[in-house]
Amino acid sequence: MDSGDIAGLVAAGAFAMLVLVLAVPILKLGRTIDATTNAINDLTDRTGPLLTNVNHTVENVNTALGQVQVSLDGVNLQLAKVDTMTEHAQNVTANVANLVTVVSAAAANPLVKVASFGYGLRKASAARRSAEEEREVRAAIKQRRKSAR
Numbered sequence: 001m002d003s004g005d006i007a008g009l010v011a012a013g014a015f016a017m018l019v020l021v022l023a024v025p026i027l028k029l030g031r032t033i034d035a036t037t038n039a040i041n042d043l044t045d046r047t048g049p050l051l052t053n054v055n056h057t058v059e060n061v062n063t064a065l066g067q068v069q070v071s072l073d074g075v076n077l078q079l080a081k082v083d084t085m086t087e088h089a090q091n092v093t094a095n096v097a098n099l100v101t102v103v104s105a106a107a108a109n110p111l112v113k114v115a116s117f118g119y120g121l122r123k124a125s126a127a128r129r130s131a132e133e134e135r136e137v138r139a140a141i142k143q144r145r146k147s148a149r
Helices: 005-149
Strands: none
Touching: none
């Protein structure tokens, strides 16, 4: 055996040791891959029914939302009717306010004239009465003075 053969044997032994050392992690990695494959298969088996339930739930939600939308459409229709009625009531109120303004202007002018005329009559009659009373008082005072002389 020469030195080349010994070197070959040492290299072969080192390679065998390397294979043995690497075989343990490779075997563990194989088990990990098998466990991962089993977990993925189990997940796939469980996900199918879960997705079916989710699909049913989404369909039920969509149906409920459709019913809510129909209800909201009805409410919107009622609100549109109420808006129309409110608008008509506002128009009627504005017309009544205009009518009240016209009537009060038409009635107020003659009423003001009548009130002014009445006030003038009262003042004139009060002044006349006051003047008559004043004449009577002056006449009485003159009479007293004459009789006192």
